[in-house]
Amino acid sequence: MTSLSPIVSDWFASRGWQARAHQLAVLAAERAGNSVLLIAPTGAGKTLAGFLPSIEDLIANPIDGLHTLYISPLKALAVDVARNLGDPVRQMGLGIRIETRTGDTPASRRQRQRFAPPHILMTTPEQLALLLSHPDSVRLFGSLRRIVLDELHALVTSKRGDLLSLGVARLAKLAPQVTITALSATVAQPEVLRDWIAAPIAPRPAVLVEAPGGAAPQLGILKTEERLPWAGHSAAYAVPDLYETIKHNGTTLLFVNTRSQAEALFQNLWAINEDGLPIALHHGSLSVEQRRKVESAMVDNRLRAVVCTSTLDLGIDWGDVDLVIQIGAPKGASRMLQRIGRANHRLDEPSRALFVPANRFEVLECEAALEAVAGGAQDSETPLPGGLDVLAQHILGLACADPLDADATYAEITSAWPYKDLPRPKFDRVLDFVSTGGYALRAYERFAKLRKTADGLWRIANPQIAQQYRLNVGTIVEEPMLKVRLVRARGNRQGATTGPIGRGGRVLGEIEEYFIDQLVRGDTFMFGGEIVAFEGVVETEAYVSRSFSDNPKIPAYMGGRFPLSTFLAEKVRKILADPAGWHVLPDQVREWLDLQNYASVLPDSDSLLVETFPRADKHYMVCYPFEGRLAHQTLGMLLTRRLERARAQPLGFVASDYSLAIWCASDLGALIESGRLSLDHLFDEDMLGDDLETWLDESALMKRTFRNCAIISGLIERRHPGKEKSGRQITMSSDIIYDVLYQHEPDHILIEATRRDAARGLLDIERLGAALRRIRRHIRHKRLDRISPLAVPVLLDIGKEPIFGEAREAVLREAAEDLIAEAMDFGPHPSRR
């Protein structure tokens, strides 16, 4: 039995509490010199479990330096945890100093913390990187005994996790005695996370401690008398039901998948809010002040409901949440479980959650998620090999702190889990990239940032390089955003494109530049809970005016959509293939599926259904891979290329999470039946070879991915001393840089990094590859004389989804044709005619 020191056990006794088993288990492991992965649900006393070993050790072996470093993904969480830990430490009468360090900490205090650190420091991965780039980091972290990593599951699947892993590997070298305690929500593969924390402290082990889960959640799917929509994501049909539900429950969190859905739902709820219930809105595009206001109202229990996006997935505990409602597809079981956990219940009481499908396919998805969550199934992502752009940033940071020995650094870096398999030649290429840009043409030796000196060590060429590094540290690259400012309308003068726009209104929040790019003056969209009209872009601000229209013209902007998880997709396929289980589905959905079975066939779990049918003057091909929108989009791009070569005259495509529709001028059904077009060939995995390469050359998605890699790796600076660079400027120049680099050196290390990121990010090539292998030679073609019931939803999406790529050129062509129709004067000038 692990014994507590008298001070601590007295404190527990004075509260009438007892240390929980998992808290003691963590303490025991630490006392044995082991590191720990603690998996525990919300409300299980995770914070105390994480810090009990620090308190005990500081009582037994008081030191005068930094003892424990706590790292959280959110600065708000770091501040909250510091407060929660401060209370017991004071009550125990201990002189343990606890401080936070975030981007908001005053420079003077940050400076002081480096020389006179507290015992326990709460910070973020970016601040850790900054601390490590100073030469005095050796002294600062030399005394470190413990690292506590909070919400590790949320960090490890991102580039921030890569940066953190490298920082921890550095700490393990500066403080060889250090142990790591990681706190995590339940994940699919806890052993991977355990290996992640054990890697840098090897050969010492890390042990897994699991706290008992709370009571099983109570889950349900909204039953409705209304007609379930075929397509769309707004769940407008359910708004009256939702309003009643809010009225009859305590504080309710309504989670939606995108910001535009949040806007729409918020608008719709207020339209019928006759009781004036305090219902608030929270998403990542709103201004920080607005979000803070909602958060503090929430903590004070002044709200009945908050419509929110993934911005509230993580973070500090909000007052008493009674009910969590998920509107629209859940997309993943683990994500769902965490959202449900936001209902801040006592452990022995079940949290309550309600699923609200927005269309018929989502009924299937909700059903699948319900089953998965009830069964405790997990589909969280596992961490992947680390990004080379992050590595480049880290190498420069190391060199800023201390002259760098390549062999020792390679050994240190490969002790971080994401980089454990990094081959030495690749490391050397990244080092070369940091030093001189890594170009085959050795043009920049004279401008090198790192130089190898006679003693064989790499040194930064001048102190400005360290200054620039510190200004640009971190892996969070925002989409280029524009501030949205509310101004007076410009009036309706004909052709008033140049008149003065009213100035000086308030800022409503921020919006993605690419969304604004597709708008024309007068287009209306929803933002900050109201419908606004686009007026124009002035420098880095999008001006909008209040609109009096009822329906926004531009339906959606896409912030924060997650693709359907592979795990849920498989479950949905199983539900579809098994009519015996359909009795749990609403009548309308069952009838829809019955009709599909009658008119065509049902997709089953191990083959791919491809339907062809004519409609109006076009011929459609619809397939149902259920692999998520990103993979389907890539598939659509590649299939249309192949169809073009097969002279099937493809005209366009649209992709959803469930299916893909392509339309052509030629009769696809006839081509396939006559054997002139082979579906096996069309869907062959070899499309991921040359076709993919050719497409990547031109893909705007590659450029967007490249921008991130270029910024993180330090090729492009976010900030230059004395100069602020806006997102708008970076976008333009990074596209140009990509073009120049790709044309000349397509195998450059940064293009390689971009390609890898794109493959698992925006293009989801890995998942597409797995799907194509799964369905190989298992394609069922069904030639129909009209659209099938299952094809209706995706065809309804045509015209609603934003359009990219070739369409840009089409705009030019149409404009030119329009001109020719107007007999515009190319040729003799009218004044001289």
Add this chain to the structure above:
Amino acid sequence: MAHILPVADTTPEPVIRFHGQDFVPLLSGALFWPEADALLVADLHLEKHSSFARSGQLLPPYDTGLTLARLARDLDETAAKTVIALGDSFHRDEGSSTLLEADRTRLAAMLEALEWYWIAGNHDPAPHRLGGLCCAEISIAGCSLRHEPRRGTPGLIAGHLHPAARIALNGRSTRRPCFAWDDEMLILPAYGASTGSLNILSPAFAGLFDRTRLRVAMLGRDRIYPVGAHLLVHG
């Protein structure tokens, strides 16, 4: 996400008629002047990336090579005997001395074979000794060629502003570099591989053009598109 594929197009290649002369706009952003047998290019910004490299951003050192290759192709196609570079040919004055060996050789060969005028720009005001003639302004066939546009010189052909146009049609929009002109003045798009662009509706263009006489030709992927000024939008 939806995606629309293109259909074949058959409209004729445009010619720009300006100040009594015919000019042929090229996809690269160059302007061929058959009567003068000259190729006009504006804002090459050679050695732009290497000048960023000096300040710690090690951008790919291939921009100069790409721009020169593009220029060689255009000269090949048009068989022009004269090159007139309308200023900002180098991103910095020092650019003429930082050329990599291959680029220097290639440029020297072109300078040897052709009549070449370097008009001074705000980025490269100082004359250099690479060959060709460095000057502030040139007049040919009644047209004045200089770097910065200004009102009050009929027949002025200039660069400097990197014009681009955004047009919107049926709720979609597209932005491309463009040639822009009215009865008095013609501005070329920037030619260099590493140059950005500026919307002709932005304040920098204010008062330069007679908006009622403004014409625009946008650089498409495979051809040049004449576009009506009424379709232009901000951004």
